[in-house]
Amino acid sequence: MTVRASLRSNERRSKHNGRSVCIMKISLDDIITRLERTRSPDRAVDFSLARVVGWKVLSVPGDGGKRKDLWIVPGSDEPDKVPKYTSSLDAAKQFADQLLPNNAVAVTFGDEIEAIAEGGERVRSRVGAVAICLAALSAYQEAMRKV
Structure with a gap:
C-alpha cells in the first residue's frame, strides 16, 4: 500500500513499516505555553503531548x-x-511516567491545582491533568537544557 502524507512546514516524512509517516517537529516552548493558557481539557494539546512521548501519525486513505x-x-x-x-x-x-521515568510529580488540589516534578518549577492550573502534564513537561525541558 502506498501512503502519501501532505506535509506542513513544521512536519517531516519518515518511514514506518514501508509506509509514509508524518512526524511533526514540536516546540516544547509552544506546548508549555498552550498548557499554561488552557482552562479546560484540549484534544489538540493531547495530540501534541502524544508526539512528545513518541506517538506517530500514519496518514491513510x-x-x-x-x-x-x-x-x-x-x-x-x-x-x-x-x-x-x-x-x-x-x-x-x-x-x-513516560516522559520522566523514575521521577515523581507532586500535586496539591485546591482552588487551583499546583504540581511540581523533580527538577522542575511549581506550576498551577485549573485542571489537575493539565497541571501534571505541565509540571512533567517543564521538568523535562529543564533536564534537556542541562544535557
Missing part, C-alpha cells in the same frame, strides 16, 4: 477520498487512540 490519521503507539506498530492527557489524571500520570 479514508472514506470519500479524505485522508485519515492513525496514531501509532510508541514502540509498536499498532494504531490506537491517543490518551486524554489533559482531561484524565490517569492519562496525565502515564504521560509524566
Whole structure:
C-alpha cells in the first residue's frame, strides 16, 4: 500500500513499516505555553503531548477520498487512540511516567491545582491533568537544557 502524507512546514516524512509517516517537529516552548493558557481539557494539546512521548501519525486513505490519521503507539506498530492527557489524571500520570521515568510529580488540589516534578518549577492550573502534564513537561525541558 502506498501512503502519501501532505506535509506542513513544521512536519517531516519518515518511514514506518514501508509506509509514509508524518512526524511533526514540536516546540516544547509552544506546548508549555498552550498548557499554561488552557482552562479546560484540549484534544489538540493531547495530540501534541502524544508526539512528545513518541506517538506517530500514519496518514491513510479514508472514506470519500479524505485522508485519515492513525496514531501509532510508541514502540509498536499498532494504531490506537491517543490518551486524554489533559482531561484524565490517569492519562496525565502515564504521560509524566513516560516522559520522566523514575521521577515523581507532586500535586496539591485546591482552588487551583499546583504540581511540581523533580527538577522542575511549581506550576498551577485549573485542571489537575493539565497541571501534571505541565509540571512533567517543564521538568523535562529543564533536564534537556542541562544535557
